[in-house]
Amino acid sequence: MPARTCQALALVMLTIGCGTELTGPAPPVATIELAALGDIWVGDTYTLQATPRASDGTALAGRAITWSSSNVQAAGVNESGQLSALAIGTATITATSEGKQSEIVVVVADLDLVYEGFPNGFSEMILLPLEGGPLARVLPAGASVTGPVPSPDGRTIAFVATEAGSAGSDIYVVNRDGTGLLKLTDAPEPDDNPSWSPDGTKIAFRSYRTRRFGDIWVMNADGSNPVNLTPDPLPDTTDERRPAWSPDGTQIAFSSNRGGTFDIWTMRADGTDLLQITNTPQYDTEPTWSPEGARIAFRRSDDLTSDVMVINPRGGTTRRLTRPGHELMPSWSPNGSFIAFAYFGPGSVKPQIYTMRPDGSELTLRTPEPTWNGGIEPRWIRR
Secondary structure, eight states: OOHHHHHHHHHHHHHHHTTOOOOOOOOOOOEEEEOOOOOEETTOEEEOOEEEEOTTSOBOTTOOOEEEESOTTTEEEOTTOEEEEOSSEEEEEEEEETTEEEEEEEEEEOEEEEEEEOTTSSOEEEEEOTTSOOOEESSOTTOOOEEEEEOTTSSEEEEEEOOTTOSSOEEEEEETTSOOOEEOOOOSSOEEEEEEOTTSSEEEEEEOTTSSSOEEEEEETTSOSOEESSOOSSTTOOOEEEEEEOTTSSEEEEEEOTTSSOEEEEEETTSOSOEEOOOOSSEEEEEEEOTTSSOEEEEEEOSSOEEEEEEOTTOOOOEEOSOSSBEEEEEEOTTSSOEEEEEOOTTOSSOEEEEEOTTSOSOEEOOOOGGGTOEEEEEEEEO
């Protein structure tokens, strides 16, 4: 081998040995990992996440991705992967890179309100379309019901009613069109305050079946296997009420007087790891979780006022969302955009339903029709 060639080869080997790496052609895209979405809501925007990967699973940076939607009337997507929820419907969203594709199906939903109204002087279950249209009874006129709470898919509503001649209330479920009425509890003592788990398989509720104070119980959605989550260490020592599931189903917030006055507590869904998150001489109750699980709104009241407050689920500083008045029964919308609540105006004996943004802005009256006489217990229902 000529001397010059050997010298050149030695130089190349020396260079490689000093850390210079030989590079080959960039690997092609083999698959695209496309993050799924949960429920999406009309009027909201979402940034989609797509990751091109090589055949060995390595993420490939800098690869161009194109986006498309099978139903741009329901959900449009731009070149940056920003999805806009435009109307109720279903769309297949496709991400493409170097000839490889990945798809997700998105369902765009919208929200209405269901609440306990008083069109004839007694309580009825009223469905309120937020985008216009007439109010409607879910059950026949005259059916006296309280505390309606829709299932996560909006198809079923749990509520509380008292049969004629009965001393206690029970929990029922009914389809949103008024069919399929089913009684879930049948204890001699009152059962009320139903709350659906996020997956719709369980219902937490308050029951007085363990003597004269309430406890938080949980049962299957068909009423089977009721379990007491807050048994008292001694009979009749604490009173619990208003359970509310966290969005991931791992925790339940509730109101309890086990600290001396009624405050907001949380616990795991099996009743363990109790944590007191408010501690005031006032009355704290009616917790409702934000959809991302980072905040809990609740009602704080004293002898003169009742306000909607918000706090971190681990406790800390509270913040008032409403002006001093008489607001109660907050309900955080599943898309996080609004909080609904009931409000007693000055000198009013009939509460009305309002909504506001989570920062307290955009206060909007939702029950302006006087013949329906307002209402309480607003809950969001998927349309």
